[in-house]
Amino acid sequence: MTQQQNGKNNMIENEQQPTRQVILAGLDQQNENFDYEMTELANLAAANNMTVVGQIVQKLEKPNASTYFGKGKVTELKEALTYYDADMVVTNDELSPSQIRNLETGTSADIMDRTALILDIFASRAKTKVAKLQVAIAQLKYQLPRLRTSMNIRLDQQTGGGGGSFTSRGAGETKMETNRRHIQHQISLLQAELANIEVDDETRRAHRAKQSIRNVALVGYTNAGKSTIMNGLLERFGEKPDKTVFQADMLFATLETSVRKIQLPDKQNFLLSDTVGFVSKLPHGLVAAFRATLAEAADADLLVQVVDYSDPHYQEMMATTTATLKEIGVGDVPMITVYNKADKIPEQAYPDRAADTLILSATDGASQDLLVDVIKEHIFSDYVTLTLHVPFDEGQVVNELNEQAAVHELDYDETGTILTVTLTPIQAARFSQYEMNK
Ligand SMILES: Nc1nc2c(ncn2[C@@H]2O[C@H](COP(=O)(O)OP(=O)(O)OP(=O)(O)O)[C@@H](O)[C@H]2O)c(=O)[nH]1
Ligand SMILES: [Mg+2]
Known part of the structure; x- marks a missing residue:
């Protein structure tokens, strides 16, 4: 019992x-x-x-x-x-x-x-403005049908949108109605505030899409090691290695998506997102409130599902992740599975790979290399390497290529610049007029 x-x-x-x-x-x-x-x-x-x-x-x-x-x-x-x-x-x-x-x-x-x-828990972990707003909305929505005449209602001023504290003790139906309206109003204010911030996020995403850089998102159960993997890759390949994210042995250490650029030695780059962890029966209100944050996963070209392989319940955790991804509408994004924390399992060899499944340890260098290799296979498989000839009077094309693509070799002849570049299929179509020996 x-x-x-x-x-x-x-x-x-x-x-x-x-x-x-x-x-x-x-x-x-x-x-x-x-x-x-x-x-x-x-x-x-x-x-x-x-x-x-x-x-x-x-x-x-x-x-x-x-x-x-x-x-x-x-x-x-x-x-x-x-x-x-x-x-x-x-x-x-x-x-x-x-x-x-x-x-x-x-x-x-x-x-x-x-x-x-x-x-x-989410409320105590929320640090950024967006996370605080999202949690506050979910909390108010939860409170709304549960208002009681004897209830103290706290509306957190930190979350913005005005607010304040008020109490209604035994004041009867009318007071209840006032409380309800006040909460509804509060929810709309917070939602409006969040919508403004979300527009900015949307703009940023659109901007990135224009740069035609690939997006990879780490997803999975809370405490699986997503942020640790992100930090491991950042230390080695990060554009700004000091821009690490918070990792800790606690549930829901991460409440907001962080996006960082990974720059590989062969000049192939991608964006890596660290997302909020999942748990079974994640409240619907919370999922709805975090939809914008989780959009990063929906937009990704590849999902990396991180699993704590050392936890006896890892299979249930994976089922929870699959169910939550479905709920937030992430359906057909390709996914690889990383069985993490292999170092905690006695006699488990790592890093190891079978097709799209990896066994590794987040802080181990060989593991990080293998993970990057598998990510590359997926996201760059349709990239093409071409040799282009760009006439000198079209210098802006060379600038554009330098900014947006992996330029491997650069040379000149009498009339222009010769570049060997790796391009996305869209870029390849766009720059095909400059292709040499066509
Ligand atoms: N031994 C070992 N510990 C790890 C490994 N990866 C992560 N950890 C530890 O596991 C704990 C959770 O790691 P996080 O990276 O914060 O986990 P997360 O998936 O980002 O968790 P949430 O943000 O809560 O969703 C931390 O104490 C890490 O140090 C690993 O490969 N081996
Ligand atoms: Mg985390």
């Missing part, structure tokens, strides 16, 4: 916040992922600075419409809370507003569902 959770409790990183003692509650609906979901829930709780002291599970076909658990289990939950000296229950499923209310009454404890927990 109860179980001490170890999991990733070492991921607690915000020491100054008081720790809450919580009990996990889950409904086992004969779903094959259930055990894994409960482990994941324990990790999420730990990441939110909570100490898991027990776990209550009920086998039920579907949740009780008014109390989530059946009546007897609610009593058991209340007893367990006293026994373990806990004052909060975290449920594995998202609850309806009335389920939360009834369960709170039935157990005399605070109830937090999985969605609110994930939103809380």
